[in-house]
Amino acid sequence: MPIQLEIVTPERLAFSDQVDSVVVPGAEGELGVLPHHAPLVSTLGVGELRIRKGGSEESFAIVGGFLQVRPDKVVVMAETADLAAEIDLERAEEARREAERTLEGGYEEGADLAAARAALQQALLRIRVAERRRREGRRG
Amino acid sequence: MASQRDIRRRIGAVRNIKQITRAMQFVAASKLRRAQESTLASRPYSDKIDEVLADLAAVLGAEEHPLLAHREGGTRLLILITTDRGLAGPLNTNTIRFAAREITRHSGDLTVVTVGRKGRDAMRRARVPLEAHFAGFGDRPSFSDVLPLARLITDGFLEGRFGRVDIVYSQFVSTLVQRQAIDQLLPIDYAEDSAAGIPGHQFIFEPNAATVLTQLLPRYVATRLYQAVLESRASEESSRMVAMKNATENAEELIEDLTLSYNKVRQANITREMIEIATGAQPR
Numbered sequence: 001m002p003i004q005l006e007i008v009t010p011e012r013l014a015f016s017d018q019v020d021s022v023v024v025p026g027a028e029g030e031l032g033v034l035p036h037h038a039p040l041v042s043t044l045g046v047g048e049l050r051i052r053k054g055g056s057e058e059s060f061a062i063v064g065g066f067l068q069v070r071p072d073k074v075v076v077m078a079e080t081a082d083l084a085a086e087i088d089l090e091r092a093e094e095a096r097r098e099a100e101r102t103l104e105g106g107y108e109e110g111a112d113l114a115a116a117r118a119a120l121q122q123a124l125l126r127i128r129v130a131e132r133r134r135r136e137g138r139r140g
Numbered sequence: 141m142a143s144q145r146d147i148r149r150r151i152g153a154v155r156n157i158k159q160i161t162r163a164m165q166f167v168a169a170s171k172l173r174r175a176q177e178s179t180l181a182s183r184p185y186s187d188k189i190d191e192v193l194a195d196l197a198a199v200l201g202a203e204e205h206p207l208l209a210h211r212e213g214g215t216r217l218l219i220l221i222t223t224d225r226g227l228a229g230p231l232n233t234n235t236i237r238f239a240a241r242e243i244t245r246h247s248g249d250l251t252v253v254t255v256g257r258k259g260r261d262a263m264r265r266a267r268v269p270l271e272a273h274f275a276g277f278g279d280r281p282s283f284s285d286v287l288p289l290a291r292l293i294t295d296g297f298l299e300g301r302f303g304r305v306d307i308v309y310s311q312f313v314s315t316l317v318q319r320q321a322i323d324q325l326l327p328i329d330y331a332e333d334s335a336a337g338i339p340g341h342q343f344i345f346e347p348n349a350a351t352v353l354t355q356l357l358p359r360y361v362a363t364r365l366y367q368a369v370l371e372s373r374a375s376e377e378s379s380r381m382v383a384m385k386n387a388t389e390n391a392e393e394l395i396e397d398l399t400l401s402y403n404k405v406r407q408a409n410i411t412r413e414m415i416e417i418a419t420g421a422q423p424r
Contacts, residue, residue, distance in 0.1 A: 008185040010283035010366055011178065028347060041192055042346035043355050066356065068192055068343075077188050079283070079359075 001035045004073035005051065007060060007081050014081040015051075015060070022074060023050045024067050031067070033074055040069040044078065046121055048129050057136075059084040061129040063122050080122070087130040096123035144409065147402040151395055158391035164227070165384035171279060172315070172377035178280065179312065179370040186363045192352075193328075193360060199349050206298055207357045210327050214303020215249040217271065217293065218242065219325070219365070221309040221372045222259035224275055228376050229383030231310060231318060232258040238320035239308045243268060251302075253289070255369065271296075281369050283362070290362035297326045307365065312374035316382065325364055328357060 005022055007015035023032045025047025044067055049060040065078035099120035103113065142150075220239050222232050236259060243250060251271040254260040260273045272292060277285045296302045305326040311319045345352050 006184070008188055010182055010185045010363060012181040013184045026346065027351075031346075039343045040346060041195060041343050041352055043352055065359075066192060066352065068188065068195075075188055077185060077192070 002053075003033070003035050005076070006073060007049070007062075007076045007078065009078055009081050014078075014083070017053070019051045019053045021052045022076075023052075024076060025049065025062065026067070033067075033069055036071075037069050037074075039071065040067070042067045044076070046125055048125070048132075049076065049078075049081070059129055059133060061087065061122075061126045063125070082126060082129075084129045084133040087126050089127065089130050089134075092123050092126040092130065095119060096127065099123060142401075142405070144402065144405050147398055147405060151398045151402065154391050154394050154398065158388055158395070161384045161387040161391060165381055165388060168377045168381035168384060172374060172381055174280065175370065175374040175377050176312070179367075179374050182283075182363075182367060182370055186367055189356065189360050189363050193356060195343055196345075196349055196353050196356065199343075199345070200353060205350075205353055205357055207294065207326060207361070208328050211300070211303050213248075214300060215251055216246055217296065217302040217305045218250065218252045219289075219293070219305065219307040219309075219368075220252055220254045220256075220259040220263065221307065221368055222254065222256035222262075223372070223376045224257045224277075226258065227380060227383065229379040231375060231379040232262075234318075235259070235308065235310050235320050236262045238322070240266065242306075242308065242322060253293070255289070256372075277369060277373075279373075281366070281373060283366050286362055286365045286369055290358065290365050293326065294358050294361055302326070307368050309368040309372045310375040312371045312378065315378045318375040318379055323364070323368070325361060328360060 002018040002020055003022070005015065005017060005019045006013065021032060021034045023030055024042075025031075025045045027043040027045045030047075031042065044062065044065045046063050047061075049062050051058045051060075060078075060081045060083055062076065062078040062081045064080075065076065068075045068077070099116045102116040103120065218239060220235070222235055226232070239252075239259070243252075251269045252263050253272045253274070254263055254270065255274045255277070257275050260270065260275070263270055272289075274289055293302065293305050297305060304324070306322050307325050308320070308322050311321045313319050
């Protein structure tokens with residue numbers, strides 16, 4: 001029995017389909033959801049969300065948010081959600097370098113270090129997710 | 141009566157204006173489509189956040205989080221959302237007048253945060269204390285654009301500087317109808333029960349309900365703000381589109397009137413010349 005999964009962000013509905021199972025980055029470690037999971041609301045961290053559907057796998061890089069599991073569907077509310085296949089590796093690398101520069105030069109000019117740290121975290125995540133997908137794509 | 145050349149010049153000027161207003165009308169129409177799409181696209185997220193909040197409300201009391209707490213006293217904060225650019229029909233005037241009514245009705249301390257240049261200018265003229273000003277969200281406001289504003293008001297509320305925060309904006313009802321609205325943002329007034337059917341207390345909360353609530357509420361505030369900004373965006377473009385359509389039609393009417401008087405003058409001139417020639421040709 002498949003489950004209905006929806007991934008929503010403030011800007012769009014990023015994903016909506018029937019899937020077999022989903023693994024989300026919970027705030028306290030990865031969390032797998034299979035059909036007939038108990039109703040649950042959980043906070044999410046920064047990480048990779050993996051969807052399994054009929055033997056194929058898809059993944060999203062997601063940042064922050066919540067998971068709601070209901071008997072009829074699973075909803076992920078994330079601040080951002082990028083499909084691994086759509087991540088632009090070069091732009092992510094660029095964002096990483098940018099954030100690292102800010103963090104190194106930081107203190108004296110009163111730059112927003114917290115924002116830079118968040119940006120770095122997000123860039124690293126995107127790179128990780130995109131590279132993993134690329135490796136697996138080659139193997140398969 | 142104006143001379144033939146004067147009228148011709150005026151027709152040319154009106155025709156140029158008509159071209160500009162017509163171009164603006166089409167630009168506004170295409171921007172409106174995009175603004176409407178982003179308003180619709182943001183709805184699933186905000187609906188879900190509402191739903192989870194209702195789930196939480198079933199297990200937690202109103203005293204669980206300071207953002208939910210009603211307090212006496214404290215300055216009241218109005219967030220006024222207007223446009224950066226003008227030529228948007230009666231939209232800004234209506235929104236500002238709506239806000240002004242709210243401001244004069246309130247007796248205690250009050251301060252305003254404006255989003256959009258038009259609102260700021262009006263508040264400055266009226267000497268209403270301004271807390272902060274945000275501008276330049278652009279044609280496609282992104283969620284991260286509203287985060288600094290959301291931070292400002294939640295921090296101010298938590299510090300006790302603001303006792304209540306309301307948001308004044310223009311709701312997009314349809315292309316022809318935009319309604320000015322005021323929504324209470326803080327303290328958060330949430331729906332008591334989830335309409336989706338499952339009682340909130342059946343949910344497992346991880347790590348626990350209080351932590352979920354602490355993380356959810358600031359996002360809820362940001363989402364509400366974002367929605368109001370998007371609605372105002374759509375209102376702006378639809379109002380501008382209608383205003384420009386009217387302007388184009390008025391220009392057409394004016395051109396018709398001017399052409400008519402141009403022809404009258406021309407005819408009068410011809411007649412006069414004919415008479416002159418006729419009188420001149422008469423044998424003396």
